[in-house]
Amino acid sequence: MILKTIGVLLLLFCAAVAYVRLAPLHPDRWHHALDIPADAPSGEVFDVTAGHAAFRAEYDIPAAQLLEAFDAVALTSPRTKRLAGSPEEGMVTYATRSRVIGFPDLTTASATESAATTSLTIHGRLRFGASDLGVNAARISGWVDALHRRLEL
Numbered sequence: 001m002i003l004k005t006i007g008v009l010l011l012l013f014c015a016a017v018a019y020v021r022l023a024p025l026h027p028d029r030w031h032h033a034l035d036i037p038a039d040a041p042s043g044e045v046f047d048v049t050a051g052h053a054a055f056r057a058e059y060d061i062p063a064a065q066l067l068e069a070f071d072a073v074a075l076t077s078p079r080t081k082r083l084a085g086s087p088e089e090g091m092v093t094y095a096t097r098s099r100v101i102g103f104p105d106l107t108t109a110s111a112t113e114s115a116a117t118t119s120l121t122i123h124g125r126l127r128f129g130a131s132d133l134g135v136n137a138a139r140i141s142g143w144v145d146a147l148h149r150r151l152e153l
Contacts, residue, residue, distance in 0.1 A: 021102040025127065027084035031093040033110040034123035045141045051126040053137035055144055056119065061151065063090055063111035063118045070109050070120070073146040077139070096139065103128055105136055107143075 036056050040046060043057045059066055067087035074080055074094050083106065085092040091110040097103065107124040122144070124136030147153075 017101055021097075023104075023127075025083055025095050025104055025106070027093065030095075030106045031084035031091070031108065033091060033108060033121060036121060045137050045144070047137065048123070048125075050130055051132045051136065053124045053134075053140055055122040055140050057144075058117040058119055059151075059153075060116075061118055063113045064088060066118050066120055066151075067092060067109060067111045069150050070111075070122075070143070070147050073143050073150060074107070074109070076146075077143070098135075105132065105139070107136070107139065 034048070034054055036054055040054070040056060045053055045055045048054050064087055067090065071082070071087050071092055074092075075082065077096060079099065079102075080094050080096040083093045083095045085108075090112065091108065093106060093108040096105050096107065098105075104127040105124060106127060107122065109120065109122045111118050111120050113119075122140050124140050126132045126136065
């Protein structure tokens with residue numbers, strides 16, 4: 001009886017892992033920019049809600065150049081792929097999977113030019129669960145640091 005119970009639990013665990021790894025990530029659901037409140041901090045990563053982190057800052061660089069540099073940084077991260085968009089479009093969404101189980105996190109970066117500056121907005125969120133234990137904030141922070149090094153800021 002105990003072996004049968006363990007077998008059923010193992011089968012359920014394997015099914016859950018398979019679902020996490022194989023569930024589709026529909027670009028139309030994830031490829032959108034976050035509306036960041038005007039009073040949100042600028043130039044630092046902040047929590048939006050549990051499992052959601054964001055970053056916003058102004059740069060003196062054309063939007064396409066800024067997003068091309070960001071795209072290069074993001075795509076060097078392990079297990080990260082572009083899900084939708086491109087630097088030329090002004091918005092890119094990436095899917096990054098955890099090492100062991102393959103939990104997907106989605107990160108969208110968008111850049112919009114005004115008369116004087118370019119605003120970069122980054123929004124990271126989890127696909128499954130209620131908390132990411134700070135993984136999205138840490139990823140965004142690391143990507144922003146690498147972007148600044150790349151741009152020599």
